[in-house]
Amino acid sequence: MLSTFLFYTLSLSALGSAGAMIYFKQPINAALSFIVTLLSIAGLFALLGGSFLFLVQIIIYAGAVLTLILFIIMFLNIKEENLPSEPNKAKWILFMSLLIAPFTAILISTINAIPFAPLHLENFGSIKAVGKTLFSSWVLPFEMISILLLIALVGVVILAKKESKHG
Amino acid sequence: MVDVGSFFTVGILLFSIGIVGIISRRNIFIMYMSVELMLNAVNLILVALSHHYEDLNAQVMAIMIIAIAAAEASIFLALFVMLFKNARSLDANFFELLAQEKHHD
Numbered sequence: 430m431l432s433t434f435l436f437y438t439l440s441l442s443a444l445g446s447a448g449a450m451i452y453f454k455q456p457i458n459a460a461l462s463f464i465v466t467l468l469s470i471a472g473l474f475a476l477l478g479g480s481f482l483f484l485v486q487i488i489i490y491a492g493a494v495l496t497l498i499l500f501i502i503m504f505l506n507i508k509e510e511n512l513p514s515e516p517n518k519a520k521w522i523l524f525m526s527l528l529i530a531p532f533t534a535i536l537i538s539t540i541n542a543i544p545f546a547p548l549h550l551e552n553f554g555s556i557k558a559v560g561k562t563l564f565s566s567w568v569l570p571f572e573m574i575s576i577l578l579l580i581a582l583v584g585v586v587i588l589a590k591k592e593s594k595h596g
Numbered sequence: 597m598v599d600v601g602s603f604f605t606v607g608i609l610l611f612s613i614g615i616v617g618i619i620s621r622r623n624i625f626i627m628y629m630s631v632e633l634m635l636n637a638v639n640l641i642l643v644a645l646s647h648h649y650e651d652l653n654a655q656v657m658a659i660m661i662i663a664i665a666a667a668e669a670s671i672f673l674a675l676f677v678m679l680f681k682n683a684r685s686l687d688a689n690f691f692e693l694l695a696q697e698k699h700h701d
Contacts, residue, residue: 436598440606447610447633451617456625456686463629466610470636477603477647479655482639489662494632494669501673502625505680513622513687521620526612533612537605545599545648554646554655562652563659574663581667588674 432548435476443469452522454515456507460498467491479554603644610637624679624688628672635665 446465453459471486505511515521563571610633617630639658646654676686683690 433598436602440602443606444609444613447613450629450633451613451621451626453626454623456623459623459626459629463633466633467636470610470640473603473606473640474643477600477643479643479646479658482643482655482658485659485662486639489666490632490636494666497669497673498625498629501676505677507680507686511680511685513685513689515622518621522616525616525620529612529615533608536608540604540608541601543601545601547597547599548647553650554643554652558652559655559659563656566653567656567660570660574660574667577664578667581670585670585674588671588678 432476435472436548439469439472439476442466443473452518454512454518456502456512457499460495460502464491464495467495476548477554478552480552481554481556481559484556600644600648603647604641607637607641607644610634610640622688623686624676625686627688628676632665632669635661 443466446462446469450459450462450466453462467486467490471483471491474486475483614630614634614637617633618627621627621630639661642654642658642661646652646658679690680686
């Protein structure tokens with residue numbers, strides 16, 4: 430009973446704030462609305478038993494990535510004239526929603542044709558179990574992600590460097 | 597009673613909202629956050645699959661996606677700072693050099 434209530438609350442807040450996120454004009458409002466979506470998704474992770482992913486979602490996504498986005502938005506000092514003019518924004522969103530809706534309906538009816546077991550509340554995604562899986566069968570992707578992060582770091586430094594006249 | 601299929605439904609709906617956002621908006625910040633929303637929807641579906649099969653590999657894949665999204669975020673934000681320095685605008689239509697032929701000299 431509690432899990433049903435939590436599921437509907439969290440999913441409604443995730444969907445509502447995601448819908449508001451694509452509608453807001455100011456990027457700061459959209460980013461604050463997106464934080465609500467991410468926290469709701471973190472709650473859904475916890476409901477599915479992934480306690481470690483719940484923490485990772487809050488620390489990395491809602492903590493690090495969204496803070497970086499908010500920092501950049503505030504750093505750029507965006508004024509009204511810097512924003513693109515989108516006079517037909519609501520029409521575009523309505524039109525695209527109508528275009529995407531049949532495919533979404535097909536996907537949802539397909540996935541719900543599979544008989545799923547009801548939710549069983551137990552914590553099987555603990556940090557110990559996830560760490561054992563990560564460092565036994567996922568060692569190579571883990572190391573490659575560390576290289577990817579290094580490449581991203583170097584790329585950001587080169588992009589943000591002041592350009593010299595002679596390239 | 598909620599079953600795992602309801603989580604799949606929420607994930608698919610969030611993914612569709614992300615697609616609508618990235619196609620119908622021109623503000624690059626909102627387009628970027630729509631991409632992040634799509635990644636999160638895929639993460640939700642992966643964790644629901646992990647719950648359904650009681651297999652932790654899907655959760656590790658979700659952690660990998662989060663790490664890649666963090667790397668992507670840094671590149672995206674550096675590009676936004678560059679774009680804003682050069683164009684003083686957040687319009688995605690500034691990135692149209694590959695879309696049409698331009699004749700120099």
